[in-house]
Amino acid sequence: MILRLFRKKILFIKKKFYIPSQNEFTKHKTPVFCKWFIKMLGIKFHIRKRFRKNNNPSTLNILFTIYGNFGDFLINANYIYNFYKYLGEAKNIKIDVCAKKSEIEHCRSVFKENTNGINKIFLYEEYDFLTGYDLIFGLRTYAYTPYCNLKKIGKLNKKLYNLLIIYKEFKKMCVSRFFLLPNMYDIAIANNKNRIQMADISGILGIKRSFNFPVPYPENETKILECFNLKDKIFITFNRGICKNDNVVESTKMWSYDKTNALVKLIKEKYPQITLVQTGISEDRCRLLENIDINLVGKTNLEDMKVLIKNSFLHIDCEGGFAHLRNAIKAEHPAIVIFGPTSHDLYGYDTNLN
Helix, strand or coil: CHHHHHHHHHHHHHHHCCCCCCHHHCCCCCCHHHHHHHHHCCCCCCHHHHCCCCCCCCCEEEEEEECCCHHHHHHHHHHHHHHHHHCCCCCCEEEEEEECHHHHHHHHHHCCCCECCEEEEEEHHHCCCCCCCCEEEEECCCEEEEEECHHHHHHHCHHHHHHHHHHHHHHHHHHHCCCCHHHHHHHHHHCCCCHHHCCCHHHCCCCCCCCCCCCCCCCCHHHHHHHCCCCCCCEEEEECCCCCCCCCCCCCCCCCHHHHHHHHHHHHHHCCCCEEEEECCCCCCCCCCCCCCEECCCCCCHHHHHHHHHHCCEEEEECCHHHHHHHHCCCCCCEEEECCCCCHHHHCCCCCEC
């Protein structure tokens, strides 16, 4: 009788405080103390029970959930592109991408539907994640899989199956050795990897130190340059600011305002024939520099920035999204990236002056 009552109590707790391994894929949120209490009772939970399977036995549906700022989206797009190439561009694999509403502009600037293996792009807040996927990837610093139908994947694609086994073993190693995120960066540097290679655990995808993902580029390049009065001009772009999704304005990643102004003044005095252009998200986040010829702060979108950064003779920036973009679009000339506390070994590119 006592055991029966205890069992009912356990089932009640399990039902009421059900906790998947990743909270972002469910609307349920549980206080921390409940998690510890349930762990003490030895109750195990599996997120796969909350997902509906893809009923088509011959196709694999994969979802990538992307997080972060513009640079993170570029890096993750490069990962997905190499992931798709590694699988041999298999026709029975469909890849969808989703992002939060606040980051959807970044997502649509980097990914295009029915291009480079991408099937559809979804808004995170509006899509039902519980429907029809065999594999869900979360991409941050490393790739993690809150759900995968390993049995079906093993039957349909051995290369993908082997990749997931490697990721599974890596996750076990991280948990068992209590690795934290900073240690992940140290491991990458020790293995001569930079930021875009980090998610390629064991190097199985063959991701290089520079982008090979073809970033979608505007067809109206000339029109954009004419719009900003920069056609047939030699110009240098300056960016002193960070992404709007960050809570801070004067980030430690940025060189000081006074030193940046002094640099602009020196360039203006020595090379008066070169047009100096300042870019940025908005004037409340990007303090205006002195001696600038053209102020484009708050006047451009990401498609405009692709054209400006590719065509500028030199781009001067802190470590951030536009520095990654410069490398991704294969600009002819290098960028000068002034680093703060972030490591140039990890976030720098060999073509830049770091």
